[in-house]
Amino acid sequence: MTPTIPLEKVTYKAADYKTDLKPIWCPGCGDFAVLAAIQQALVALQIDPKDLAIVSGIGCSSRLPGFVQAYGLHTVHGRSLPAATGLKLARPDLTVMAIGGDGDYFSIGIGHLPHAVRRDVNITCIVMDNEIYGLTKGQTSPTSPQGHVTKSTPSGNQAQPLHPLAIILASGASFVARGFSSQPKQLAEMIRLGMQHPGFSFIHAMSPCVTFYDTYKLYKEKIYQIPDSHDVRDRDAAMRYALESERMPLGILYHEPSARVPTSAAPSNFNTLDYLAHYQA
Amino acid sequence: MGEALGYASMTEIPVVVVDAQRGGPSTGLPTKMEQSDLNIAVHGGHGDSPRIVLAPASVAECFHLTVWGFNLAEQYQSPVIILSDYSLSFRTETIEPFDLAKYPVITRAQPQGELAPKEYKRYKINGSYISPMALPGMPNAQYTATGLEHNEYGNPAYTPEAHIQMSEKRWHKYDALRHSHEYVRHFGPERARVGLLCWGTTAGPCRGAVHLAAQEEIALSMLQVQMLWPLPEDAIVAFIDSVDIVLVPEVNYLGQFAKLVQGELGVRVKSLTAYGGVPFTRFDILRKVHELLGIAEPELV
Numbered sequence: 001m002t003p004t005i006p007l008e009k010v011t012y013k014a015a016d017y018k019t020d021l022k023p024i025w026c027p028g029c030g031d032f033a034v035l036a037a038i039q040q041a042l043v044a045l046q047i048d049p050k051d052l053a054i055v056s057g058i059g060c061s062s063r064l065p066g067f068v069q070a071y072g073l074h075t076v077h078g079r080s081l082p083a084a085t086g087l088k089l090a091r092p093d094l095t096v097m098a099i100g101g102d103g104d105y106f107s108i109g110i111g112h113l114p115h116a117v118r119r120d121v122n123i124t125c126i127v128m129d130n131e132i133y134g135l136t137k138g139q140t141s142p143t144s145p146q147g148h149v150t151k152s153t154p155s156g157n158q159a160q161p162l163h164p165l166a167i168i169l170a171s172g173a174s175f176v177a178r179g180f181s182s183q184p185k186q187l188a189e190m191i192r193l194g195m196q197h198p199g200f201s202f203i204h205a206m207s208p209c210v211t212f213y214d215t216y217k218l219y220k221e222k223i224y225q226i227p228d229s230h231d232v233r234d235r236d237a238a239m240r241y242a243l244e245s246e247r248m249p250l251g252i253l254y255h256e257p258s259a260r261v262p263t264s265a266a267p268s269n270f271n272t273l274d275y276l277a278h279y280q281a
Numbered sequence: 282m283g284e285a286l287g288y289a290s291m292t293e294i295p296v297v298v299v300d301a302q303r304g305g306p307s308t309g310l311p312t313k314m315e316q317s318d319l320n321i322a323v324h325g326g327h328g329d330s331p332r333i334v335l336a337p338a339s340v341a342e343c344f345h346l347t348v349w350g351f352n353l354a355e356q357y358q359s360p361v362i363i364l365s366d367y368s369l370s371f372r373t374e375t376i377e378p379f380d381l382a383k384y385p386v387i388t389r390a391q392p393q394g395e396l397a398p399k400e401y402k403r404y405k406i407n408g409s410y411i412s413p414m415a416l417p418g419m420p421n422a423q424y425t426a427t428g429l430e431h432n433e434y435g436n437p438a439y440t441p442e443a444h445i446q447m448s449e450k451r452w453h454k455y456d457a458l459r460h461s462h463e464y465v466r467h468f469g470p471e472r473a474r475v476g477l478l479c480w481g482t483t484a485g486p487c488r489g490a491v492h493l494a495a496q497e498e499i500a501l502s503m504l505q506v507q508m509l510w511p512l513p514e515d516a517i518v519a520f521i522d523s524v525d526i527v528l529v530p531e532v533n534y535l536g537q538f539a540k541l542v543q544g545e546l547g548v549r550v551k552s553l554t555a556y557g558g559v560p561f562t563r564f565d566i567l568r569k570v571h572e573l574l575g576i577a578e579p580e581l582v
Binding site: 020021049050051053058065066069070071072073074075076077079091093094273276277 | 284285287288379381399415417418419420421422423424425426427428429436437
């Protein structure tokens with residue numbers, strides 16, 4: 001459970017992480033709960049909004065940075081991870097989150113994912129997965145189930161859905177978790193733990209689209225909690241959870257506490273002017 | 282690349298991109314030079330996406346123009362593209378040592394003093410159209426840099442008023458550059474019968490042709506344009522007025538720079554193109570000057 005902060009140490013409340021912008025999401029969208037969970041995690045960690053940066057791509061969920069009191073980078077489709085990596089390398093003092101949806105991260109931007117994992121830069125990555133392209137009004141996404149009828153697949157989706165967490169695990173991630181927008185407390189806890197993890201952390205946030213693919217009922221049937229007996233350092237066991245299709249395990253799949261050394265900025269002994277002096281008379 | 286450049290134009294984020302041009306389209310001639318990325322450098326990207334395009338002609342200019350590039354990117358909060366080419370990027374030249382003291386380092390305008398909550402306007406409209414840019418870590422200056430059209434606060438805004446206001450802001454901020462005489466180099470006589478208007482490494486053979494013409498007592502001058510966008514209009518018009526015939530030599534099929542000058546300035550110029558993947562020689566250019574002036578080529582022994 002989220003540790004309780006003594007009242008005298010609470011500087012930032014949830015309201016301090018909100019902007020005046022009203023989310024564009026449909027009433028009932030799972031992304032409201034993810035937004036609230038992020039704000040809860042920020043309260044738990046008491047992150048100063050001026051030192052927080054949230055990077056996103058394109059999609060309904062990628063509008064999130066505008067709703068959080070933080071420095072936001074609402075970039076182009078699929079490219080939030082390169083931007084977030086660059087930002088964290090240039091400014092290791094900032095808390096950097098990269099967020100977006102399944103279209104952004106598992107389709108156009110999937111090429112960046114294994115490399116962000118490999119580089120293990122200290123970024124908290126939250127993907128809001130609704131298994132559909134909602135912003136563009138309901139086309140099949142890389143996680144849509146086989147046979148799913150959408151505007152882009154009128155005869156049913158022929159392609160198999162991806163298992164994103166398996167890709168993340170296979171790439172060598174040290175923090176991999178899954179939450180569900182209908183279980184906001186657990187989701188906030190996953191995000192908090194991910195933010196405290198000193199390397200790249202990945203949180204798969206199942207977040208139904210009420211308008212184009214309402215999966216609330218389906219997910220509530222599929223979900224179950226990963227038991228406490230699961231060894232979070234057992235990658236093979238984590239992989240079995242990641243590859244499940246019929247059911248949807250929630251919780252921490254994998255957490256290797258001894259992550260690689262966090263990335264620091266350029267070596268401090270490098271001086272550009274000294275280097276250029278080599279070319280001077 | 283075009284999508285991210287458009288994002289930098291829209292969000293007014295400084296960034297410097299180097300494009301060493303090779304023969305295209307597609308993989309084209311990957312080990313040959315060409316000057317055929319001008320159109321995409323100037324216009325590439327969806328929507329009206331302003332940027333600055335610089336073109337060095339020599340190894341020394343790669344250094345000068347890269348410093349300019351970073352300074353311009355910072356000053357104008359703009360993407361800057363440096364258009365090199367294959368022949369230049371693999372070239373070794375003997376150059377004068379750089380005097381680093383002569384290079385100013387410009388940093389972007391930042392908000393001054395303490396800001397009250399909700400006071401900061403990232404895209405504030407002011408006289409220069411360049412708005413102070415907050416950096417993460419500055420209190421009360423949080424904003425989201427979005428590729429969506431936005432208002433002065435940076436919040437998404439799709440109204441006609443917002444798009445008109447911000448389009449004008451994004452383009453007007455370069456006005457001073459259009460009237461600048463800093464980003465061109467003139468060689469040869471002040472008035473000439475033929476003037477070579479060139480850019481990038483084609484400036485090399487052009488200078489060679491100017492020297493050869495001087496030996497033949499032909500009045501040939503040249504203007505090397507180092508900033509291709511925004512076009513330094515005043516300097517180019519002054520040059521065009523100083524010559525009888527304007528010839529634009531460049532290594533691409535279309536005559537991209539000639540078309541750009543004609544389209545922007547409404548003048549007629551003569552285009553000389555080479556599109557075999559190899560640069561001009563000074564003799565190629567002099568031969569064309571002879572032709573324009575009706576001078577018979579000397580017999581080769």
